[in-house]
Amino acid sequence: MKKIGIAYDRPEDYPGIEGPEDRFAEFEPESTIIAMEEAITESGFIPIRLGGPHAILKQKPDVDIVWNIAEG
Numbered sequence: 001m002k003k004i005g006i007a008y009d010r011p012e013d014y015p016g017i018e019g020p021e022d023r024f025a026e027f028e029p030e031s032t033i034i035a036m037e038e039a040i041t042e043s044g045f046i047p048i049r050l051g052g053p054h055a056i057l058k059q060k061p062d063v064d065i066v067w068n069i070a071e072g
Helices: 030-042 053-059
Strands: 003-007 046-051 065-068
Touching (some): 003 053, 030 046, 046 053
Parallel strands (some): 003 046, 003 065
16 A cells, blocks of 8 residues: 655744744644545555654655645
């Protein structure tokens, strides 16, 4: 079965970042990531959470394709 990686950023993944109040406006809430996982599963694939760019570079994940909504 094909594995689809989900690349995303969440505010809690960037502790200590300072800036304007809207600095995380483009980041995703947990509910969005869960909805993506459900859609991938319902389509017959395996969802794999990848996180943001730094996490992906550390993991070097074994996925077939990446659904990228990362902003950070």
